[in-house]
Amino acid sequence: MADYPTKLADLPKEERSVSSGHRLCTGCAAGTIARLVGKAVPDKPFMWVNATCCLEVATTIYPFAAWHVPWIHNAFENAAATASGVRSGLDMLMKKGRIPQRDIEVIAIGGDGGTYDIGIQAISGAIERGHDFVYICYDNEAYMNTGIQRSGATMHAAWTTTSPAGEAVPGKQEFKKPLLRIVAAHGLEYCATASCSYPLDFVRKVKRAVDVKGPAFVHVIQPCLRGWRFDTSESFQVARLAVESRFFPLYEVYNGYKYVLNYPNPMMSKVPIEDYLKQQGRLRHLFKPERKQEILDIIQAHVDKEWEKLLELAEFSEKSALY
Amino acid sequence: MAKAKVLGMMGDFAVAEAAKLCNPDVIAAYPITPQTIIVERLAEFVADGELDCDYICVESEHSAMSACYGASAVGARVYTATASQGLALMIEIVYITASARFPVVMTIANRALSGPINIHCDHSDAMLARDSGWIQVFAEDCQEAYDSTIQAFRIAEDKRVSLPVMNCLDGFVLSHSIEPVTTLPIEDEETLDGFLPVRDPLYKLDVDAPIAQGLLALPEFYMEIKRGQQEAHLKSIDVIKEVIQDFGDRWGRYWPVVEPYQMDDAEVAVVTIGSSTGTGRAAVDELRAEGKKVGLVKLRCFRPFPVKDIQAGLKNAGAVGVCDRSVSFGSTGPVYADMAGAMVGRSGPIVKNFIIGLGGKDITIDTFRTMYDNLYADLAKGEVEEPVEWIGVRGE
Numbered sequence: 001m002a003d004y005p006t007k008l009a010d011l012p013k014e015e016r017s018v019s020s021g022h023r024l025c026t027g028c029a030a031g032t033i034a035r036l037v038g039k040a041v042p043d044k045p046f047m048w049v050n051a052t053c054c055l056e057v058a059t060t061i062y063p064f065a066a067w068h069v070p071w072i073h074n075a076f077e078n079a080a081a082t083a084s085g086v087r088s089g090l091d092m093l094m095k096k097g098r099i100p101q102r103d104i105e106v107i108a109i110g111g112d113g114g115t116y117d118i119g120i121q122a123i124s125g126a127i128e129r130g131h132d133f134v135y136i137c138y139d140n141e142a143y144m145n146t147g148i149q150r151s152g153a154t155m156h157a158a159w160t161t162t163s164p165a166g167e168a169v170p171g172k173q174e175f176k177k178p179l180l181r182i183v184a185a186h187g188l189e190y191c192a193t194a195s196c197s198y199p200l201d202f203v204r205k206v207k208r209a210v211d212v213k214g215p216a217f218v219h220v221i222q223p224c225l226r227g228w229r230f231d232t233s234e235s236f237q238v239a240r241l242a243v244e245s246r247f248f249p250l251y252e253v254y255n256g257y258k259y260v261l262n263y264p265n266p267m268m269s270k271v272p273i274e275d276y277l278k279q280q281g282r283l284r285h286l287f288k289p290e291r292k293q294e295i296l297d298i299i300q301a302h303v304d305k306e307w308e309k310l311l312e313l314a315e316f317s318e319k320s321a322l323y
Numbered sequence: 324m325a326k327a328k329v330l331g332m333m334g335d336f337a338v339a340e341a342a343k344l345c346n347p348d349v350i351a352a353y354p355i356t357p358q359t360i361i362v363e364r365l366a367e368f369v370a371d372g373e374l375d376c377d378y379i380c381v382e383s384e385h386s387a388m389s390a391c392y393g394a395s396a397v398g399a400r401v402y403t404a405t406a407s408q409g410l411a412l413m414i415e416i417v418y419i420t421a422s423a424r425f426p427v428v429m430t431i432a433n434r435a436l437s438g439p440i441n442i443h444c445d446h447s448d449a450m451l452a453r454d455s456g457w458i459q460v461f462a463e464d465c466q467e468a469y470d471s472t473i474q475a476f477r478i479a480e481d482k483r484v485s486l487p488v489m490n491c492l493d494g495f496v497l498s499h500s501i502e503p504v505t506t507l508p509i510e511d512e513e514t515l516d517g518f519l520p521v522r523d524p525l526y527k528l529d530v531d532a533p534i535a536q537g538l539l540a541l542p543e544f545y546m547e548i549k550r551g552q553q554e555a556h557l558k559s560i561d562v563i564k565e566v567i568q569d570f571g572d573r574w575g576r577y578w579p580v581v582e583p584y585q586m587d588d589a590e591v592a593v594v595t596i597g598s599s600t601g602t603g604r605a606a607v608d609e610l611r612a613e614g615k616k617v618g619l620v621k622l623r624c625f626r627p628f629p630v631k632d633i634q635a636g637l638k639n640a641g642a643v644g645v646c647d648r649s650v651s652f653g654s655t656g657p658v659y660a661d662m663a664g665a666m667v668g669r670s671g672p673i674v675k676n677f678i679i680g681l682g683g684k685d686i687t688i689d690t691f692r693t694m695y696d697n698l699y700a701d702l703a704k705g706e707v708e709e710p711v712e713w714i715g716v717r718g719e
Contacts, residue, residue, distance in 0.1 A: 045530035049393065050537075062544045065535035070528035073537035074392050075415055081386035085351060085393025085401075086528065088377040092348040093399055096375065098521070104530055122389065125382030 004204040011203065012042040015068060022059040022066040027232030029196040029222045029239065030055045033138050036199055037107060038068070040206035044105050047072070047086055051079035051110030051119060054145045055138070077118040080126035083108035083133045105210050106133040112153035113143045116177050127186045127215045134209040135217045137179065140224035148227040152177040155247070156302065157295050158282045160227070165285035170295060175302055180253065183217045187256035191217035194250060197239035201250060201262060208252075221248045229281020238279050244268075245276040246307040251314065259313040266311060273300045325508040327574075332504045334465040334497035338404070338430050338490070339364035341472035343374050344507065345428075345519060348399035351379040351390035355409040356442045357494035358432035362404055384409035388416035388427075395425035396536055398527035400476065403427065406494060407434035407448045414451060420487050421456025422552060423536060426479035426522070427487040429457075430472065432498040433597065433648075435682040443683020444494040446597065447649035449625075450657045456552055458488040458559060459626040463600040465502040467623075468492040470576055473507065477518065477566050482525045484559045493598040495683065507574055518573060560627045580624035581632035585611060589618025591698040592640040592672075594633070596622045596658055599646060599679070599686040606691030617695050622658065630665045642673040642702040644694050648680045655711050673701055676711040684715050 005011055017038030024031045034055060047070045050056045056073050059066040074082040087106045093099045110119055115137035123135060142160045143149040150163040156175045159165040163172035183191050189212045194202040202220060209216035223238040225231065230238055242248040243263050250263040264271075274296060277283040286292045332340065339361045342350075350369075352362040368374035381387045387403050395401045405413065410431060420427055431449050435441040449459060458478060462468035468490065475488040492498055507515065514520050526534060540548055563580060571577030585607050586592060595603045600621045610617045620636045620643075622629075637643055647656020654660065659676035666674055677694050680686040693714055701707050713719065 047397075047528055047530065057539050060535055060538040062538040062540040062548075065538060067535055068533060070530055070533045071535040072393065072396050072528060073535075074389055074419060078386060078389035078416065081381065081389035082393040084379055084381070084386070085349065085390030085395075086397055087393075088349045088351070088379055088390065089394030089397035089399035089401075092375075092377045092394075093397065096348065099398070099529075102530075121382060122386050125386055128382070129379065 011039045019066045024058040029235040040203040046105035049083040049108040051114035052076040053111035078122050079108040079110045081122040084126045084131045087131045109136045112139040113151045116152035137219045138222045140222045142227050144224050144227045184253040184256050188215050192252040194220040195239045197236040241276040244271040245273050258317045261314040327508040328506045331501045334468050334492045335360035337465045337469040337504045341469045343368050345476045347402040349377050349394035349401050351387045352403045353384045353387050355406050357498040358404045358406040384413040388413040391427045392420050398524040400522045401427045404430040406432045410448045418455045424485040428475045431491045432494045434494040441682040445648045445681045449491045450649045461597045462492045480522050481562050484562050496598040580629045581636045582621040583636040584619040586618035586638045589640045590616045591642045592618040593644045594620045606688045628661050640672050642698040644698050675707045678713045
C-alpha cells in the first residue's frame with residue numbers, strides 16, 4: 001500500500017511541476033492543481049503533456065516556460081494521443097537500450113473543453129489501448145481560455161457567452177455530461193473525481209493513478225473566478241461548496257465498476273445547492289431580478305438524483321460478491 | 324556478403340519493406356485505402372517478431388500524427404502512412420509537427436479528396452499539405468518509392484534538417500501495382516551499413532535535462548520562428564541532394580530532385596510529378612520517333628521546390644506544359660503556380676497548365692500527345708490563349 005500524506009505539511013516543499021513566474025490569473029486554482037500533481041509524485045521522474053488550455057498559454061509564452069519537468073504541448077484535442085506517443089517512444093528507447101532504463105511517468109492534462117468535448121475521442125482511444133499514463137482533467141465548466149463559452153461540462157442554467165442568460169433562454173439548457181462514468185465504462189483500473197479544495201484527497205488520488213500500470217484518470221473541479229464570477233479569494237471556498245452540496249461528489253472507480261464514495265459524508269446533512277449557486281455571478285439570473293424557483297428546483301432535483309445514483313453504485317459495490 | 328534481391332512487389336509492399344529496413348521505434352497508424360497494405364504489412368512484421376517496434380493502432384489519423392509527434396519528441400524514430408481523408412483529418416498536426424522540427428516519415432498513397440468520395444489517385448491530398456512545412460517527394464515507380472522511404476529517414480533525422488518528410492506514391496497506380504523492386508544488400512541492419520545511423524536527436528524530452536516543446540509564440544516571436552523554419556526548409560535541398568548522391572554511390576540508383584528526359588534539344592516539354600512520368604517518357608519516345616523534338620522534366624522533390632534545378636532542366640524549350648493532378652479551385656494547379664513563380668523575371672518559355680488525372684482518370688500516351696499538340700499550337704502562335712486546360716474531361 002502506498003504511503004499517502006495525511007497533512008499538507010507532509011507534502012514536499014520542492015516545486016516539481018509548474019514554477020513561479022507563470023501568468024495564470026490571481027487566485028486561479030489551475031496553478032495549484034498543477035503544483036499538487038508535482039508534489040504527489042516526489043520520488044518519480046515524469047513528463048508533462050499539456051493540451052491547449054489556460055494552463056498551457058499562461059505558463060509557456062515563448063521564450064519563457066514555467067516548468068521544472070520535460071513539458072510538451074501539441075494541440076487542443078490530442079493530449080491523450082500525444083501522451084500515447086511519448087509513452088511508446090520512451091518504452092521502446094528503453095527497451096532498445098538507447099536511454100537509461102527507469103520508471104518515468106507520463107502525465108497528460110487538459111481542461112474540460114479539451115476533455116469532455118473535442119478531446120474525448122483521443123482519450124477514449126488512449127485508454128482503450130492501455131498506455132501507461134495518467135490523464136488529469138481540470139474542469140472549470142467552460143472554454144475559459146477563449147473567454148467563457150459553454151462546454152459539455154457546463155452546469156445547467158449557467159451563463160456563458162454562448163449560453164447567455166436571456167429572457168427566452170435562461171442560460172445553458174443541458175446538464176453536465178457524466179464524464180467519470182464515461183471514462184469508467186472503459187474498465188480502466190482507476191479513475192476518480194477530486195477537488196482542489198481537498199488537496200490531500202487530490203494528492204492521494206494522483207499518487208494512486210501514477211501507481212497504476214496502464215491508464216488512469218483524475219477529474220478535478222476547478223472553479224474559475226473569471227468565468228464563474230466570484231472574487232479572487234474564493235476559488236477554494238466555491239470548490240468546497242461544489243463537493244458539500246453534492247454537486248461534485250468525490251469518488252473513485254476501481255476497474256470500471258467498484259465505486260467508492262469519499263466526500264461528502266452521506267451522514268452529514270445536505271448543503272442546499274442554492275448555497276453553492278449563490279456564490280457565483282454566472283448564476284445570478286436565478287436570484288435577480290427575481291428568484292427563479294422552478295430552475296432552482298430542477299437543479300436541486302438533478303443533483304439529488306445523481307447523488308442517489310452514486311450512493312447506489314457505491315452501496316452495490318460494497319455488497320456485491322463480484323467486488 | 325548480403326545480396327540485392329529483385330522481388331515482385333506492389334508499391335505498398337515495397338514501402339513497408341523499406342520502412343521495416345529502417346527500424347522505426349514507433350509506428351502509429353490508421354487504415355485507409357490505398358495505403359492500408361503498408362500498415363497491414365508492418366503490423367505483420369511486428370507480430371512475427373521481424374520488426375522491434377511499438378505499433379500503436381490509433382483510433383484516427385489525427386491521433387496517428389499526434390502520437391508520432393509525441394514519440395519523435397522523446398527521440399524515437401517514427402513512421403506512419405495515410406492517404407486522402409486521413410491526411411485531411413490529421414492536417415492540423417501535420418503543420419504542428421513540421422513547426423516543432425520533429426523528424427517523422429510518412430508515406431502518402433495519393434488518393435483524391437472527397438467529395439465526391441473517390442478512392443483513386445490524384446494529388447489533392449498531398450497538395451493539401453503543400454504549405455505544411457513537410458519535405459515532399461513524389462515517386463515515379465515502386466523502386467523509387469522503396470528507395471525514397473529509406474532516404475527519407477536519413478534526410479528527416481539529419482540535424483541540419485530535422486524536419487518531417489512526406490513520401491508520395493500514386494494510389495493504386497503504384498500502391499497496388501506489382502513491379503520488380505531491387506532490395507538493398509544490407510550487412511549491418513542497425514545502421515544500413517552506415518547509411519542510416521541510429522537517430523541522435525538534436526533536442527529531446529529528457530527527465531535529466533528538461534525542456535519545453537510546443538510553446539505559445541505571440542507576435543514578438545511568431546514571425547521570427549516561421550522565418551527560421553523557412554530557412555531550414557530551403558536549406559534542406561542541399562542535404563537532400565547529398566543523401567541522393569550517397570545513396571546512388573552505394574547502391575547505384577540516383578534519383579535527382581529534377582530529372583530532365585530528352586531535353587537537350589526539346590522544343591516543347593511537359594513537367595510531370597509522380598507515376599505519370601513513365602507514361603510521359605513513352606509518349607516522348609513515340610513522338611521523337613515521329614520526328615518531334617519533345618522532352619519531359621520530372622519533378623521529384625516538390626517541397627522544397629528546387630527552383631534552380633527546374634530552371635536548368637527546362638533548357639531551351641519554347642513552350643512548357645505543367646501537369647497537375649489536382650487543382651486549387653478558383654486558380655490553377657499548384658505545381659503550375661510554383662513553376663510560374665520560378666519563371667517570373669526570366670525571359671523563358673511559354674508556360675501553361677494541364678489539369679489531368681483527377682480521381683483516378685487514366686493518364687495515357689494519348690493524354691500526353693494531346694498536351695504536346697497543344698503546346699506546339701501555342702508555340703506557333705507565340706502566346707498562350709488558355710493558360711489552364713483540363714485534359715480528358717468527358718464531353719469537352
